[in-house]
Amino acid sequence: MTLPLPLRKSAVYLLLCLMALFIVYPLLYTFLSVFMTPEETNQFPPKLLPSSLYLGSLEAVIDLIPVGRFILNSFLVSGLVMIGQLITASLAAYAFAFISFRGKAIWFAVFLSTMMIPWEVTMIPNFLLIKSWNWLDTYPGLVFPFLASAFGVFLLRQFYLQLPKELFEAAKMDGCGHLRYFANIVLPLSRPGLATLAVYVFLNTWNMYLWPLLITNTAEMRTVQIGVSMLQFEEFTAWNIVLSGVALVLLPSLLLIVLGLKQLVRGLTAGAVKG
Amino acid sequence: MNSSAQNAPAPAVTPASSYKAVRAKKRSLSRLKEPALAYLFLAPSILLFGLFLLYPLMRSLYLSLFLTDPRGHIAAYVGFDNFRQLLTSSSFWSSLAVTGKFALITVPGGLLLGLIMSALAHSRLKGMWIFQFIFSLPLALSVSTSAVIWMMLFHPTLGMFNYFLDLAGFPAVQWLTDPKWALLSISVMTIWMNSGFNFIVLLSGLQGIPEDMYDSAKVDGAGPVRTFVRIILPLLSPVVFFLTVVSLIGAFQAFGQMHILTKGGPAGSTEVLVYSIYKEAFVNYQFGTGSAMAIVLFVLIMILTLIQFTLVEKKVHYQ
CATH class of the missing domain: 1.20.5 (Single alpha-helices involved in coiled-coils or other helix-helix interfaces)
Known part of the structure; x- marks a missing residue:
């Protein structure tokens, strides 16, 4: 079935537009609802476009729940986990890439096998452990279990291994030790890799749901994801308030997508396209 | 110097x-x-x-070998009784079946959508960057934001879906409260939520296939659909396989969308494995039996991962 070219082109565009509509419609709906008045959202048939730039629901959601606090919590937790993983992963990856030591293969296998343990399997003992340390409802409880990841180690190791070998030889000839080589040469040269890991980890932590749900009880410690889902549990008739909350939570991650798409793509495809 | x-x-x-x-x-x-x-x-x-x-x-x-008190302290050693009890409990088998069904809908569905999106957006037509950008947007979504948005869309009287159905002359559907529809509704939402990841991975797979493959197919006079199925798809198979396993494991770990949209209901029709674990451990405070379920989950995911490692070398076409 070979159609004439112009017809084929328009068929492709039509299909693309239909799929784009499916993808973008729920998001558009969310952001348009933010500017609708409560009456407009409860109308039937539903309105597609707000009639004015109404800001009342944004004000209402900020009054109703401590959105600012949720966003601060999420930024702190995501930022700390990101920094922590950058440190632990860049160090471990260096050991695997540049230092020869006995037991390297075994430790590498151990790191690899940790990727096979789904986090949900360990959540009960982790919860009991954090509870016994009195870390429920605290930042350390939200941050510490996620400070290391095998994925980060493999991603950065891959980056390190792509650095030219001669560099390492030359540095060694100059009497440059591992510490200096790591800090002055390897880290600056693998900035793209570090950026990839940073964007990936930040977004994943920002979007985390189950763990913060388990270990936070008070409103002051909730992250945005829990805060926003709590909005929906309370009996609201005004959806635009709930959707305004969702829009506020989505905004930082959408911004991150726009600014860091390249880094993110590299991180996501690290596993798929030969590593 | x-x-x-x-x-x-x-x-x-x-x-x-x-x-x-x-x-x-x-x-x-x-x-x-x-x-x-x-x-x-x-x-x-x-x-x-x-x-x-x-x-x-x-x-x-x-x-998993013990019973615990609500504070998580060991109360009694029961050996494999927790597992025996699980294997004879109909609710456990039902949650396994729900998890399987959920995976069977979301994994092929997500792959198919991703394949079509990436194949079309990879064409050399004008303005593709707009579509590539739009298709990447769902990467920003989290499970809770997606679920809350779709909760509104699924609303029985004021939601957009029933409004559109009404316009088309169909009767309204109870998307989340009808046991026949609830799991399907959640699956569609999940496919939407994951579409960004699938798209990105498949698109970069397509971009890794050399241009001359397309050109030589064109010289042979093959149509675009046949070229894709016969030539491109086999070359893409490592990526498709990777995505299949990753999405399968992801489907087995699903929790948030059920927790927000249906609480596992109606009548347990959306109660997946992780939701059962959550309920057993953090609602009923049965940490022992909850752990036994978690071990079952671990074994299932382990099997999937092992299949990935053994099959990936044999079945999949590498360039």
């Missing part, structure tokens, strides 16, 4: 041989230090993995 100084011949005062010996000694010293340094670099990761991953895994195994 540094190197020229070191490479210069040693001054006559010190015999060359002793200079060499000093250097060798220095070198062996630093080599002795190497393993220590390696372990120093690995230590933070090893410590954290041990504390929050390996120890809890062992602890899960241990707990």
Whole structure:
């Protein structure tokens, strides 16, 4: 079935537009609802476009729940986990890439096998452990279990291994030790890799749901994801308030997508396209 | 600059041989230090993995053999009774079946959508960057934001879906409260939520296929659909396979969308495995039986991962 070219082109565009509509419609709906008045959202048939730039629901959601606090919590937790993983992963990856030591293969296998343990399997003992340390409802409880990841180690190791070998030889000839080589040469040269890991980890932590749900009880410690889902549990008739909350939570991650798409793509495809 | 100084011949005062010996000694010293340094670099990761991953895994195994009190303290050793009880409980089998069904809808559905999106957006037509950008947007979504948005869309009287159905002349559907529809509704939402990831991975797979593959297919006079199915798809198979396994494991870990949209209902029709674990441990405070379920989940995911490792070498076409 070979159609004439112009017809084929328009068929492709039509299909693309239909799929784009499916993808973008729920998001558009969310952001348009933010500017609708409560009456407009409860109308039937539903309105597609707000009639004015109404800001009342944004004000209402900020009054109703401590959105600012949720966003601060999420930024702190995501930022700390990101920094922590950058440190632990860049160090471990260096050991695997540049230092020869006995037991390297075994430790590498151990790191690899940790990727096979789904986090949900360990959540009960982790919860009991954090509870016994009195870390429920605290930042350390939200941050510490996620400070290391095998994925980060493999991603950065891959980056390190792509650095030219001669560099390492030359540095060694100059009497440059591992510490200096790591800090002055390897880290600056693998900035793209570090950026990839940073964007990936930040977004994943920002979007985390189950763990913060388990270990936070008070409103002051909730992250945005829990805060926003709590909005929906309370009996609201005004959806635009709930959707305004969702829009506020989505905004930082959408911004991150726009600014860091390249880094993110590299991180996501690290596993798929030969590593 | 540094190197020229070191490479210069040693001054006559010190015999060359002793200079060499000093250097060798220095070198062996630093080599002795190497393993220590390696372990120093690995230590933070090893410590954290041990504390929050390996120890809890062992602890899960241990707990699965006991009954606990609501505070998580061991109450009685029951051996494999927790597992025996699970295997004879109809609700456990039902949650396994729901998990399987959920995977069977979301994994092929997500793959198909991703394949069509990436194949079309990879064409050399004008303006593709707009579509590539739009299709990447769902990467920003989290499970809770997606679920809350779709909760509104699924609303029985005021939601957009029933409004559109009404426009088309169909009766309204109880998307989330009808046991026939609830799992399907959640699956469609999940496919939407994951579409960004699938798209990105498949698109970069397509971009890795050399252009001349397309050109040679064109010379042979094959149509675009046939070219894609016969030539491109086999070349893409490693990526498709990777995505299949990753999405399968993801489907087995699904929780948030059920927790927000249906609480596992109606009549358990959306109660997936992780939701059962959550309920058992954090609603009923049965940490022992909850751990037994978690071990079952671990074994299932382990099997899937092993299949990935063994099959990936054999069945999949690499370039």
